[in-house]
Amino acid sequence: MDHGPIERLIEYLEVQRVDRFLFTGKSPARPSRIFGGQVLAQSLNAALRSVDAAFEAHSMHAYFLRPGDPSRQIVFEVDPIRDGRSFATRRVVAKQDGRAIFNTAISFQRCEPGLEHQASPVKVTPPEALESDFDFWTRKHAENPERYPAPLAQAIERRVVNRRDYDNPQPQEAVQHSWFRVSGDVGEDPHRHQVLLAFMSDFALLGASLLPHPYTAQSPGMQVASLDHALWFHRPARADEYLLYAMDSPNASGGRGFCRGQFFTRDGQLVASTAQEALIRRREA
Structure with a gap:
């Protein structure tokens, strides 16, 4: 292998x-x-x-x-x-x-079969028109090698629809969308695809709770960590095909941010949902 x-x-x-x-x-x-x-x-x-x-x-x-x-x-x-x-x-x-x-x-x-309905799919820029994380961080490393280390090849490919300015984060609506996939064929085992989807579901979710604030997880003085995580699998999905992760954060208080997410296939099927509360503690210098 x-x-x-x-x-x-x-x-x-x-x-x-x-x-x-x-x-x-x-x-x-x-x-x-x-x-x-x-x-x-x-x-x-x-x-x-x-x-x-x-x-x-x-x-x-x-x-x-x-x-x-x-x-x-x-x-x-x-x-x-x-x-x-x-x-x-x-x-x-x-x-x-x-x-x-x-x-x-x-x-x-x-x-088993049963009644079906789902949320409406989100229409966003397709992944082919967006920069991957690897390409983004490679570019940032070329611009400022002292601050941004050269990225390593990753199994998970992410393409962010509206990427935040990490150098000067500005408050914005607590909504973000990213395309995810495993960047290669991982076979036909449906259990393996569930495991890989669970792995991807913790990527970037807590970041939605920081969007209304002038901070990112990398900002000096920020202490962030996932506290809990819930995941529901609605329909079978392939983790090695692009999935749109639509995330939002309806609340932050008490040093905690609450976030929700939905995974959609490219043809608009809702395949999984998530919810998470995270520590987003701001420590003053």
């Missing part, structure tokens, strides 16, 4: 089974804490492997409890709370050094 960015990401998210309901995982090297979307996706992967293959995840509700250390192994304990004919429920606790860093409850359903 060519261990490029996509293969490495899949390897990290495919946790290792050590017992029926016990799994371990590792993290890519990072300068500080584990990315929340990683442990979210790894926990979903562990839970998916503990239910019948005919079941698919339809919702998960999670809390980020402590910062994770990228240099240490993560242990995922799966609690098989319920196995029914139509629904199954799992609780997953991710631990390091015996202490919980993350927990989630995940509900699974055996696929």
Whole structure:
């Protein structure tokens, strides 16, 4: 296997089974804490492997409890709370050094037909007309190499519809849209696509709560972190095809920002929804 960015990401998210309901995982090297979307996706992967293959995840509700250390192994304990004919429920606790860093409850359903309706799709600039994150940060590095390091190749491609000015952020409406996809074919396994979508769902979501304020997550004095995360899977979707992530933030107060998101396919199908509260603490110098 060519261990490029996509293969490495899949390897990290495919946790290792050590017992029926016990799994371990590792993290890519990072300068500080584990990315929340990683442990979210790894926990979903562990839970998916503990239910019948005919079941698919339809919702998960999670809390980020402590910062994770990228240099240490993560242990995922799966609690098989319920196995029914139509629904199954799992609780997953991710631990390091015996202490919980993350927990989630995940509900699974055996696929069945039913009533259907959905929100209207959002019309925005198509991804081909937008600059990718890699190209954007490459350009910023060329303009100011001391401030902006050269970007590394990434498995996840993001193209922002209206990119914020990181040098001089101005208050704006708390709405943002970004196209996401895994930048290569990841196969046909629907569970893998769910895991990768869960990973992407934590990208940039908390940033929507900073849009009405003259700050970004990188601004000096800002302390930001995901506190909880909810994800609902509505319809099957491919993570290696462009998905539009439409995000907004209806409230911020008490040092916390509340954000919501919807994933649409290019043809306008609503495939997943998210909600998250994040720490957005401003520390004065």
